[in-house]
Amino acid sequence: xxxxxxxxPDLILQEGANSTLRCNFSDSVNNLQWFHQxxxxxxxxxxxxxSGTKQNGRLSATTVATERYSLLYISSSxxxxxxxxxxxxxxxxxxxxxxxxxxxxxxxxP
Amino acid sequence: xxxVTQSPTHLIKTRGQQVTLRCSSQSGHNTxxxxxxxxxxxxxxxFQYYREEENGRGNFPxxxxxxxxxxxxxxxxxxxxxxxxxxxxxxxxxxxxxSGYTFGSGTRLTVV
Numbered sequence: 001x002x003x004x005x006x007x008x009p010d011l012i013l014q015e016g017a018n019s020t021l022r023c024n025f026s027d028s029v030n031n032l033q034w035f036h037q038x039x040x041x042x043x044x045x046x047x048x049x050x051s052g053t054k055q056n057g058r059l060s061a062t063t064v065a066t067e068r069y070s071l072l073y074i075s076s077s078x079x080x081x082x083x084x085x086x087x088x089x090x091x092x093x094x095x096x097x098x099x100x101x102x103x104x105x106x107x108x109x110p
Numbered sequence: 111x112x113x114v115t116q117s118p119t120h121l122i123k124t125r126g127q128q129v130t131l132r133c134s135s136q137s138g139h140n141t142x143x144x145x146x147x148x149x150x151x152x153x154x155x156x157f158q159y160y161r162e163e164e165n166g167r168g169n170f171p172x173x174x175x176x177x178x179x180x181x182x183x184x185x186x187x188x189x190x191x192x193x194x195x196x197x198x199x200x201x202x203x204x205x206x207x208x209s210g211y212t213f214g215s216g217t218r219l220t221v222v
Contacts, residue, residue, distance in 0.1 A: 004152075033210055041198050041216045043153070048210035086152055096141060096204050097166050098211070100152030 002027045004089055006101035013077050013108050021072040021104050023087035030090065032063050032070050033098065037084040046072070046085075077108045114203050114214035122220045128189045129219065133201030135182040136212045140205060141165070142184040144176060147198040147216070159184055188219075196221045 003026040013019055023032070034046040047054050047061040049070065054061055058077075063070040074081055084105050088098040115134045123129050135142055141160045145153035155168035159178035173189040182203070188195055198218050202211040 035213075041200075041218070043200065043202075043211075043213035045210045045212065088152075091155065091166075091168075096211070097143065097155050097158055097168070098153075099155070100145075102152050 001091065002029070002089060002099050004087060004099050004101040006085075006087060006104050008104060009102070010105045011107070013106070015077060015079060015108055015110050017077050017108075019074045019077060019106065021074075021085055021087075021106075023070045023072070023101055025068050025070075025087075025089050028068070029065065032065075033088045034061055034070070034072050035086045035088065035100075036081075037086065037103070039083060043086070074106075077106075079108050079110055082106055082108045114201055114212050116199075116201050116214035116217050118217060119215065120218045120220075122222060123191050125191055125193060125221055127191050128187065129191060131186040131188075131199050131201075131217045131219070133184045133186070133203075133214060135184070135203035138205065139203035139212065140182055141203065142178055142182065143202045143204070143211070144184070144186045145200040145202065146170070147200060149197070153200055156186070191221045193221050195219065 005024045031050040035043045049063045051065045058075045060073045084103040086103045088100045091097045143158040144156040147153040157167040158165045162178045175187045177185045198216045200216045201214045
């Protein structure tokens with residue numbers, strides 16, 4: 001089945017710093033989602049981004065489907081950005097059933 | 111617009127027991143998916159329901175079963191609980207052809 005790899009696995013930043021998270025996937029996909037899991041366990045959908053670039057405030061994401069990767073940029077990080085970031089792609093085709101990466105734990109210190 | 115709500119939030123069960131977890135979908139969503147997230151791992155797909163029928167299943171044994179009701183709410187049932195079933199169980203609703211999931215806050219199940 002499709003494999004999803006995220007890097008780096010852990011990242012510690014000072015407030016105000018910028019970061020880039022990477023997601024590689026092993027097969028062609030027609031959608032990709034980025035999620036943030038807060039310390040209470042809730043997964044928040046950040047981006048639904050099959051290709052191209054989207055921006056939402058301090059966050060932006062770029063997916064290059066032909067090269068099988070996606071990047072999540074966090075600018076001017078805040079302590080509330082702490083948590084685990086996941087990317088996820090469909091198990092197959094246009095399915096809504098997702099395969100998640102192992103996640104990237106971000107800690108933003110004041 | 112209501113989000114996805116799950117109940118209970120926490121649960122402790124004994125090995126061998128049975129458990130039922132509940133999920134209310136976001137208004138307007140017709141598909142419900144369940145995921146299991148072990149500590150330190152990404153969520154793993156258990157199964158999905160669409161129009162009250164199972165619409166795909168991950169690599170989970172038959173003792174994991176589910177239901178979807180006409181109002182699109184859903185249940186996850188696990189029989190003969192094992193210690194390894196201890197995890198965060200996440201429910202997500204979506205709209206077929208839509209643009210992504212809405213997740214609930216999860217039920218944290220501990221099997222002792």
